[in-house]
Amino acid sequence: MAEISLHRxxxxxxxxxxxxxxxxxxxxxxxxxASAAIEAADAGARVILxxxxxxxxxASGLSGGEIYIGGGGGTDVQRAAGFSDxxxxxxxYLKAAGGPCVxxxxxxxxxxxxxDHFAWLKAQGVPYRGNYLPxxxxxxxxDSTLIWSGSEAAWPFCDVAKPAPRGxxxxxxxxxxxxxxxxxxxxxxxxxxxxxxADARAVALVADGxxxxxxxxxxxxxxxxxxxxxxxxxxxxxxxxxEAMRRKYCPETFKLSDPIGDKDDGAGIMLGLGxxxxxxxMEQFFTTCPxxxxxxxxxxxxxxxxxxxxxxxxxxHGRVSRCAVDQPGGKVYLCLDNAHxxxxxxxxxxxxxxxxxxxEEVEGELGMAAGTLSQTMAFYNEHARAGHDPLFxxxxxxxxxxxxxxxxxxxxxxxxxxxxxxxxxxxxxxxxGEVLDRTGAPLxxxxxxxxxxxxxPAWGHGYSSGLSxxxxxxxxxxxxxKAAAG
Amino acid sequence: MAEISLHRxxxxxxxxxxxxxxxxxxxxxxxxxASAAIEAADAGARVILxxxxxxxxxASGLSGGEIYIGGGGGTDVQRAAGFSDxxxxxxxYLKAAGGPCVxxxxxxxxxxxxxDHFAWLKAQGVPYRGNYLPxxxxxxxxDSTLIWSGSEAAWPFCDVAKPAPRGxxxxxxxxxxxxxxxxxxxxxxxxxxxxxxADARAVALVADGxxxxxxxxxxxxxxxxxxxxxxxxxxxxxxxxxEAMRRKYCPETFKLSDPIGDKDDGAGIMLGLGxxxxxxxMEQFFTTCPxxxxxxxxxxxxxxxxxxxxxxxxxxHGRVSRCAVDQPGGKVYLCLDNAHxxxxxxxxxxxxxxxxxxxEEVEGELGMAAGTLSQTMAFYNEHARAGHDPLFxxxxxxxxxxxxxxxxxxxxxxxxxxxxxxxxxxxxxxxxGEVLDRTGAPLxxxxxxxxxxxxxPAWGHGYSSGLSxxxxxxxxxxxxxKAAAG
Numbered sequence: 028m029a030e031i032s033l034h035r036x037x038x039x040x041x042x043x044x045x046x047x048x049x050x051x052x053x054x055x056x057x058x059x060x061a062s063a064a065i066e067a068a069d070a071g072a073r074v075i076l077x078x079x080x081x082x083x084x085x086a087s088g089l090s091g092g093e094i095y096i097g098g099g100g101g102t103d104v105q106r107a108a109g110f111s112d113x114x115x116x117x118x119x120y121l122k123a124a125g126g127p128c129v130x131x132x133x134x135x136x137x138x139x140x141x142x143d144h145f146a147w148l149k150a151q152g153v154p155y156r157g158n159y160l161p162x163x164x165x166x167x168x169x170d171s172t173l174i175w176s177g178s179e180a181a182w183p184f185c186d187v188a189k190p191a192p193r194g195x196x197x198x199x200x201x202x203x204x205x206x207x208x209x210x211x212x213x214x215x216x217x218x219x220x221x222x223x224x225a226d227a228r229a230v231a232l233v234a235d236g237x238x239x240x241x242x243x244x245x246x247x248x249x250x251x252x253x254x255x256x257x258x259x260x261x262x263x264x265x266x267x268x269x270e271a272m273r274r275k276y277c278p279e280t281f282k283l284s285d286p287i288g289d290k291d292d293g294a295g296i297m298l299g300l301g302x303x304x305x306x307x308x309m310e311q312f313f314t315t316c317p318x319x320x321x322x323x324x325x326x327x328x329x330x331x332x333x334x335x336x337x338x339x340x341x342x343x344h345g346r347v348s349r350c351a352v353d354q355p356g357g358k359v360y361l362c363l364d365n366a367h368x369x370x371x372x373x374x375x376x377x378x379x380x381x382x383x384x385x386x387e388e389v390e391g392e393l394g395m396a397a398g399t400l401s402q403t404m405a406f407y408n409e410h411a412r413a414g415h416d417p418l419f420x421x422x423x424x425x426x427x428x429x430x431x432x433x434x435x436x437x438x439x440x441x442x443x444x445x446x447x448x449x450x451x452x453x454x455x456x457x458x459x460g461e462v463l464d465r466t467g468a469p470l471x472x473x474x475x476x477x478x479x480x481x482x483x484p485a486w487g488h489g490y491s492s493g494l495s496x497x498x499x500x501x502x503x504x505x506x507x508x509k510a511a512a513g
Numbered sequence: 514m515a516e517i518s519l520h521r522x523x524x525x526x527x528x529x530x531x532x533x534x535x536x537x538x539x540x541x542x543x544x545x546x547a548s549a550a551i552e553a554a555d556a557g558a559r560v561i562l563x564x565x566x567x568x569x570x571x572a573s574g575l576s577g578g579e580i581y582i583g584g585g586g587g588t589d590v591q592r593a594a595g596f597s598d599x600x601x602x603x604x605x606y607l608k609a610a611g612g613p614c615v616x617x618x619x620x621x622x623x624x625x626x627x628x629d630h631f632a633w634l635k636a637q638g639v640p641y642r643g644n645y646l647p648x649x650x651x652x653x654x655x656d657s658t659l660i661w662s663g664s665e666a667a668w669p670f671c672d673v674a675k676p677a678p679r680g681x682x683x684x685x686x687x688x689x690x691x692x693x694x695x696x697x698x699x700x701x702x703x704x705x706x707x708x709x710x711a712d713a714r715a716v717a718l719v720a721d722g723x724x725x726x727x728x729x730x731x732x733x734x735x736x737x738x739x740x741x742x743x744x745x746x747x748x749x750x751x752x753x754x755x756e757a758m759r760r761k762y763c764p765e766t767f768k769l770s771d772p773i774g775d776k777d778d779g780a781g782i783m784l785g786l787g788x789x790x791x792x793x794x795m796e797q798f799f800t801t802c803p804x805x806x807x808x809x810x811x812x813x814x815x816x817x818x819x820x821x822x823x824x825x826x827x828x829x830h831g832r833v834s835r836c837a838v839d840q841p842g843g844k845v846y847l848c849l850d851n852a853h854x855x856x857x858x859x860x861x862x863x864x865x866x867x868x869x870x871x872x873e874e875v876e877g878e879l880g881m882a883a884g885t886l887s888q889t890m891a892f893y894n895e896h897a898r899a900g901h902d903p904l905f906x907x908x909x910x911x912x913x914x915x916x917x918x919x920x921x922x923x924x925x926x927x928x929x930x931x932x933x934x935x936x937x938x939x940x941x942x943x944x945x946g947e948v949l950d951r952t953g954a955p956l957x958x959x960x961x962x963x964x965x966x967x968x969x970p971a972w973g974h975g976y977s978s979g980l981s982x983x984x985x986x987x988x989x990x991x992x993x994x995k996a997a998a999g
Contacts, residue, residue: 034951127764275793275941278613298952300791307761309795335821351838396903398892403557406884417882418819455761465520465786 031243031250033294034301036234039241045254047224049075051510052242052255053262054229054295055083057203059477060262061212062508063150063460068219073509076221077244077411079228083213084206086288086449087499088265091166093176094495094500095483097193099142104173105191108159109367112191115139117299119188120179124494125277126486128308128451132458133483137501144196144501151215154198155210159204161264163325163425165317165344165492166202168477176344177491182420205496212500227251232259232473233297239302239472247511258472258510260460262420262503265450265478267312276309276452282352283314283446288478291449293464297478300455303470304462307478309452313490315353316439317375326425327437329408332356334390334399336407339419341426350488352441360393360436362386362404364429371437376445380438389434400436404429450486453480475508516769517729519815522720525727529973531740534711535561537996538728538741539717539748540781543571544691545963545985546696546748549946549993551637554705554868558743558997562707563730565714569699570692572750572774572935573963573985574988577652578690579662580986581969581979585628594645598677601623605674606665610980612972614794614937618944619969620792623987630987631681637701639694641685649811649911651803651830653686663977664828668906675913680979690989691982700987711818714736718745718784718959725788725958744958744996747948748989751936751964753798762938766969769800769932777935785940789956790948794967795938799976800838800933801831803861809853812911813923814893818842820876820885821917822893824852825905829946835973838927846879846922848890849987850915857923862931866924875920886922890915925982937973939966960992 029041032416051067053060056078068074078085096102100115105112118138120248122129123281133359137144149155158172168173176194178184197211217223226246233252241254266272267286272293274281296306329347331337331354338350351359360380371377379391390400408428411418440442454462454475461469476482482498484490515527537553539546542564554560566570582588584603591598594698604624608615623630635641646657653660662680664670683690683697684973703709712732719727719738727740751786752758753772760767782792805811817823817840837845846866857863867878876886894914896903902912924930940948940961947955962968968984970976 127767275791276795281613295950305761305786308764308796311793333822336819395898399904400890402888407889410882418885465783 028312030300033230033231033297036232036239036302037243039233039235042233042252044252046251047075047253049073049255050257050445051507052077052253053260053311054242055085055262055264056223057262057264057477057499058087058212058496059210059503061209061216062503063260063262064216064221065207065212065219066220066504066507067511070508070511074221075253076223077227077229078223079094080227081225082300083209084289086291087496088206088209089287089289090205090496091202092197092208093166093493093496094139094148094193095176095193095497096145096195097191098138101191102142102145102195103160104155104157104195107157107175108407110191114305116188117141121483122382122485123184123187124177124489124491126489128311128481128485130485131482133502136341136458137483137497148500152211155195156198159192159430162317163251163322165319167196168201170198170200172196172198176493178346180344180422182339227229231292232302234302237471237472257513258474259512260506261299261475261479262477263295263479264291264455266296267291267449269293272319277312277450279310280312280448282441283448284442285445286449287447288449291478295475296453299462299473299475299479302473303464304454304473305465306453307455310364310487311485311487312448312453313345313484313487314448316350316444316445317372318342318361318439319344320372321367321369324361324363325426326367327361328404328429329362330360330362330400330403332358334395336403336418339416341421341422343491346488347489349490351439352446353379357442358440359436362429362434363434363489364431364434366431367429368435375444376443377437377439379435381436383434384432384435389436393436414510450478451481453478456480458505460502462508469507474510476502476506506508517717518787518795519717519780520787522718522725522788523729525719525721528719528738530738532737533561533739535559535741536743537744537746537993538563540728541571541748541750542569542709543748543750543921543963543985544573544695544698544982545989547702547987548986549746549748549962550702551698551705552990552993553997554702554707556994556997558706561739562702562709563713563715564709564711569695569712570775572777573982574692574695575773576691576982577688577819577978578683578685578694579652579680579979579982580634581662581679581977581983582627582631582681583677583705584624587677588631588681590641590645590681593643594682596677598679602674603627606670607969608940609670609673610663610972610975610977612975614797614967616968616971616972619941619988622944623969623983629700634986638697640682642684645678649805649808652690653682654687656684656686658684662979664832666908667828668825701857705835713899715780715784715797715929719787720788723957725956743999744960746992746996747781747785747965748963749959750774750777751782751939752782753777753935757778763798763936765796766798766934768927769934771931772932773933774935777964781961784929785959785961785965788959789950790940790959791951792939793941794971797932797937797971797973799831799973800932800934800936801834802861802930803830803858804847804925805830806858807855807873809855810847810849810857812853812913813847813849814915816846816848816886816889818844820881820889822889822904825902825907827907829977831832831976832974834932835976837925838932842922843928844926845923848915848920848922850917850920852917853915853919862925862929862932863925865921870918872920874935879922890968932951935964937967937970939964942966944991945995946988947995960996962988962992
């Protein structure tokens with residue numbers, strides 16, 4: 028008997044009996060899997076969704092439930108708040124956010140269809156209050172809809188595309204909108220006739236020659252064989268919790284403390300690789316330290332261990348954090364004056380590393396040479412008072428002189444502060460959700476979306492909140508539809 | 514009939530007749546392939562070496578012929594020049610050079626055996642004059658042996674391992690010692706009974722079930738079938754000249770102008786992946802701009818487009834260049850004073866971007882805000898005069914104040930200056946040269962070494978001259994020996 032393995036498909040010829048039979052088997056019940064299942068079922072396919080946990084959720088269920096949407100003149104929410112948003116600008120921003128890792132076909136397709144996707148989300152029952160919440164937020168603390176969730180208004184992105192806020196958040200009081208988002212998608216999937224099998228971990232694909240025709244799932248310590256006549260959709264998330272994969276593919280994450288997700292173990296990536304797929308941009312990761320909380324801290328200035336600035340701090344908090352962990356010395360400092368400092372959140376594990384009545388005193392407390400941090404801050408303050416940042420083009424309103432002593436430098440230490448991270452690399456897929464082999468040809472019967480693929484959020488330095496759930500839900504749908512087409 | 518493809522092995526059952534029969538087939542005739550072939554033949558195997566060009570060379574033949582060697586108390590050359598070099602220090606440096614991508618087993622094995630490897634090279638006939646050439650050189654301009662070829666004496670490496678020069682260069686007048694190095698290895702291979710088949714491009718592996726048992730080579734437009742009873746060694750180099758692979762795996766290189774190598778097309782990596790191997794650290798690349806020529810320019814100070822320093826310039830020129838291309842703004846500047854400036858080499862395509870009688874004037878010519886570059890240089894000069902670099906720990910003797918006007922800033926533009934590059938990622942192999950699958954198990958019959966693998970030079974920011982040829986020759990030998998053992 029052939030071996031049951033993540034690393035190579037089990038031969039269909041050796042399956043004695045099929046325990047489940049469907050058209051489309053979806054593996055993983057986060058937002059990606061739910062969206063794929065809905066779309067496949069709505070296209071007429073008989074769909075079974077397998078989830079290793081006892082219920083839906085995945086990393087999506089732990090998220091903020093925010094989806095990056097724009098283009099086509101703007102969503103009703105954007106327009107009501109006075110923002111127009113052309114498809115050209117929206118697509119250009121998506122491409123800039125992908126940086127050197129961009130998948131242009133995915134950006135263009137989503138750029139054209141994001142408004143339709145928003146309508147689809149609403150049609151599934153996802154509620155949106157419809158209002159705009161100004162300011163700099165990681166997630167809304169109330170039930171607002173539209174926030175600035177990326178680096179749209181910050182240099183150099185603002186020179187690439189006309190800025191607009193595009194983070195659309197489910198109506199839900201406070202943080203954690205991902206849980207109700209998945210609940211609603213689950214209800215829609217069940218209403219569409221999707222069968223859900225929980226406590227079922229995928230341990231192998233099944234192939235008939237080169238074609239994927241099913242999967243093996245482990246239920247109650249037994250291998251169960253799933254026949255999927257039209258295809259299998261992988262929706263299993265990234266590999267932030269698989270240390271062996273991180274060591275091989277994404278070793279930079281070992282300087283960070285806090286993987287986030289639903290114990291994402293990279294199983295879907297391994298299944299896809301074993302079937303002949305390929306993984307791309309595996310070194311890419313998202314990270315953030317919640318340094319913009321309290322909100323007045325967004326006015327702070329970051330310096331590295333040499334006392335140099337390295338970023339315009341009006342960028343998305345995750346872009347700032349990702350650039351921070353590129354800095355030598357193992358830490359960076361967030362510099363604040365008395366007008367902006369409030370005790371930081373405990374969970375951020377940021378510490379007060381230096382204080383003083385002058386920046387020279389802070390510099391001394393940090394052990395920096397005289398004329399480093401103090402010169403950086405003097406230069407910054409002089410230009411901020413004139414409304415300019417000649418080095419990094421930070422913009423008002425958070426471009427404010429930090430000259431109301433006493434002063435403080437908060438240490439963000441990569442190893443000990445809360446730098447959450449998850450992985451962005453994964454299977455190479457078409458914009459239709461087909462898993463591609465190394466020649467770019469689709470693998471018959473195999474589809475994937477979400478963080479087990481490389482998608483819209485391809486580049487850690489360009490991440491914006493909502494890009495991953497946009498990718499999960501929209502390209503999850505494409506994968507489900509393509510699978511159902513057989 | 515099955516398809517002949519780089520991407521999947523051809524079934525041995527479909528081979529009508531074998532055109533060549535041997536124990537070990539080696540693909541590629543650079544230093545890696547030659548070393549593998551010698552070792553396999555010396556172990557008693559019948560070896561045929563296939564090369565797509567009309568003769569030996571590969572990227573090795575275009576190199577400086579410099580090999581990174583140390584440990585064990587030091588080579589005879591190191592000791593004669595007054596340097597001791599413990600295995601612990603040597604190994605620690607190798608590991609630091611591998612950074613987050615390090616393969617510790619390879620570092621430890623080579624760390625223990627580098628002196629034996631040096632003896633082996635000499636036994637093949639590689640001549641070494643045996644002298645030490647002080648200073649900062651890309652390659653010796655005469656026929657000297659030992660040079661500082663990495664960042665050993667520079668921070669932070671000098672704090673990790675006691676520094677010693679370890680670049681051992683073949684006795685050869687001037688640059689280009691790689692060509693005679695490969696010639697000598699070729700002569701040794703032929704003397705050991707290795708058969709060489711040139712103008713033969715590998716287009717597929719041949720497998721019997723999971724075991725690689727040969728290859729298909731294209732000769733005179735005909736497919737020829739090679740039976741290799743004990744194994745195939747891939748020694749085909751990196752993928753710097755394969756734009757599709759770079760786009761998928763190493764897209765950062767698209768900001769650089771000049772791939773170097775022997776049209777390295779990644780064929781061996783694709784063959785290994787197709788056989789079930791995996792590729793790791795594919796985003797890593799070496800790059801350098803020859804900014805230390807003329808040698809007085811090594812005393813220069815680098816700043817980014819914001820006028821900030823970013824590196825201790827006493828690091829290896831390639832490490833400095835690699836950190837340079839991380840800087841935003843598309844370019845960096847090398848700042849020199851009249852005491853150190855000489856017209857740069859034409860081939861470097863560095864341009865004079867600003868001059869002045871003061872650093873303030875240079876700053877203005879570069880379009881930088883007042884108080885940026887001028888402040889950086891004032892701070893640097895003040896501390897250099899006292900023998901310190903508080904920011905980046907650059908050390909004497911090249912830590913010199915740049916205060917003899919007039920002053921000049923040379924522009925190193927990533928796109929238009931000569932930033933040569935080659936790729937460092939490749940097949941995951943054991944320290945014995947076995948190609949490993951995704952579970953870490955060896956693929957029966959398949960071996961690889963050199964730049965189609967991820968080896969000693971695993972991390973672009975830690976590269977040192979001689980690391981790649983050390984990896985090619987030493988791990989080429991391991992692969993050849995292991996293949997011959999069957």
